[in-house]
Amino acid sequence: MPPTLAEVASLPQLGLRALTEMRADLPVRWVAVSELEDPTPFLEGGELVLTTGMRLTPGNAVPYVARLAGRGVSGLGFGVGVIHQVIPPELVDAARDQGLTLLEVPRPVPFIAIGKAVSRLLAAEWYEDDTRAFQAQRELTRAALRGPGPLVTRLARELDGWVLLLDPSGEVRHAAVAAEGPGRAAELARVRRRAAELVPDLARLAQESRTASITLSGKDDHVVAQGIGVSGHPRAFLAVGTAERLPRVAHTIVGSAVALLTLQSESPRTTRDLRSALAGVLLGLPPGGPAFPAAPVRVLACAGGAAVLDALGDDDRCLPVPLPDGAVAVIVPAGAAERVMALAHESGPVGASEPSGLDDLGQALHQARQALAAARRHRAALRYSDLPGQGLLGILDPALARGFAETLLAPLAADETLITSLRAYVAANGQGETAARALGVHRHTLRSRIQKAARLLGRDLDDPAVRAELWTALAVTASGTEPIGHPGH
Template identity: 45%
Template sequence: MPPTLGGLVRTPSLGLRPLTGGEGLDRRVEWVAVSELTDPTPYLAGGELLLTTGVRWVDSPPDLRAYVRRLARRDIAGLGFGVGVALERTPDELREAAAEFGVVLLEVERATPFIAVGKEVSRLLAKEEYEGLSRAFTAQRDLTRAALSGAGAIVDRLARDLGARVLLLSADGSLAHAAPTGADRHPTDLTEGLDRLKTAGPRASMAITVGDEHVWAQPLATGRRVRGFLVVGAGGRLGPEQRTLVNAAVSLLSLELERDAHGDVARLGEGVLVALLTGALDPTRPGAERLAAALPPAPVVVAVADEVGAPHPPHGILTAGHEGRALLLAGADTAVPTIADLLDGPIGVSDPVDHTGLPVALAQAERAREAARAQGGGTVRAAELPGGLLGLTDTPAGVGLAEDLLAPLLAERSHGELIASLRAYLAASGRWDAAADALGVHRHTLRYRMRRIRDLLPVDLDDPDARAELWIALRLHAAHG
């Protein structure tokens, strides 16, 4: 809420009393100025609440009528006179002059320091700025969401937020979309101006007044080539928040028209594709219908490799580079040889999933790529790998961790006996007789070996988590030994 004279009067702590100009209390206060000069107007910008105590008026009374006339011409918001400092009451001449020239005159009681009035105006201005930024942020977020449904949705949303008439024009000046309904009037005075905008550069703009309507036009372009124009018609000048929103719409519409001009709506930007695969963007969220339509039809597969081999994949296949890897999204009916032609390096391919399972598919493809790298290259599908939790650990990294865990045993000369004893002990859930029978040794022999194992391993064999890790490590060691 902006600071006004009425708002300050209604602040009990300030104790301001209006003496004249009650109808002007809705006047906005831009700042507070304190001056005892007989002519402070050279130091005023207009819109200030001027505060004075009249300390110089005691010995040399000024022409108060001329004083107030100068302030009125400077278009101040109001005049505040502090009583009880130099004068015990507000001079009648000052009150009469304020009434004559339409200046709001406020009386400031002795107990109210001028700095308190300044602080209150400063607080209200900061609050207004914060509220404006919050509204602008929300509006820009809604505008970006509207972009998922196309250029028309951007125009509709902008018109709603501005409370204005918005036109989207093609590069030749013809109407492509208008909002709100029935707002498709095309100002004839724009035609010549649009031709100038085409050659003036993407940052140029123009403004005209048609009757009571203020009209702005800006070109839509991502380079030097203009793809269209955005026209906004409003009943008054746009404020900073509204101009920020228009600039955001210009950027979104420029990207939209540039993408449509290349005729490849199905190809998403690399950042969007990465956001889909990592789960940062949900293609099923309300309002994302256009995004989902741009994806290959479900079911889809995800492939991961070192590099993209073909710079221009066929229609319906999306590629991106991210964190030193190449990512690919294609329909599940796309043959593996086709994917192999598009990607370089060991390739991992996920199981078929719907659009909600893209992050899971990415994890599967990553694991399959590690398996392909371990076997020296080629293409590996996730379906060819061991399943379950054990399968998730069956990667070069998992095997390496297993070998590190078992390293103290493997370094022993009798490591074969120790490994076999540990496996039998874990398989028998710690039952000595059952484990010893499985090994074909006396239980005292097994006890001796297990004491040695306990001394060598950096884990507690009585901890169920440690037993589970050791069992998986033994399984991986056996599979890759």
């Protein structure tokens, strides 16, 4: 509510003094300074009018006050010491007779100071309204998560009145009253009976714009009704009733409730296509339609489970489904796969299939699972096409691979020179001359070391299969504590 005249008059810095009865409950909606004999054409009502009485005479004081009172101003402030040293008695008498509050403004107080003071009070009121609206919107949103019934109940409390949610025929879906205690049941029954009285007006509202609302005033309450929905005829109606007309902030709160109810009423429409497409798949029809992402698509296998579902939210480009092992598969348009992979990777490893058509999603899921198996070892996000780049090491079980490598190379563990020489020899594919140059030793020295390694290992190093095993074992041990197959190893 705007500040009252009593609040403004009580500000100590202004030093205002009431010369007639104070209408304490009158709101001051603005401050208007005017020296016109008739300023009413420029007023809306609710103003505190300030004047120095430049055109005031004993003869025009009565009609001057009558015009202001008839316009519905909150009060009249008269600045003394400029034109008149004291307020003319004719003006005081006229104000007293016509019930207009007359305030004396001391000479040192400029009119602009009064205007600024009222502006600050109005700004504080607007801020308070905005804060209340924000808090109410948050509470309504929290209630809406539990359904339209809790939202209607919360709205009735916020408005200190009653609320009805009605279907298009006027039948009550949900009803709530702010009243508590023994009289609550009777009030709720009265409100439900009130719904029948609203049906003709709701029918008229249904023929108007979807954004239209109607306001009705009865002997017991003031009612505002608005349609719910964004397409065609309203899918429901929201009616609220309060003892007094709704202030600005209350209209904002009602608007938030209408928006939330509209989202709830329209949400089944957003899933209708998906349910239809699912039915088609179950019937053996080709997948397609707006519910399916346009081919090509990728299938992602995500280890993050429920956290991935939370991260994806309501992105209708993604079709997620939980897998039996706790992972989540996501069908996503190929063009959006990189972004979704990065989002899902925040919750754990991710594997992605190659781009696929909608008729080959089973194979795509198989690829995604294979990629995820490799990605789990590195806590990475891998595409199926990345697996060949990981080489043989990328698909080995780390524990088994390290056990194999340590067992195979155990006879050489005490001689680092032999390990280094063998590594160079295997890397050169058994070419002694090339390996010797890489080590910076004579070829005869390298040959002697390789022969000794072969005896200790009990293996024929001229056999390509033996060299392959040794290459694997040496690569695994070179990884140390890092994941085997790590780039560079």
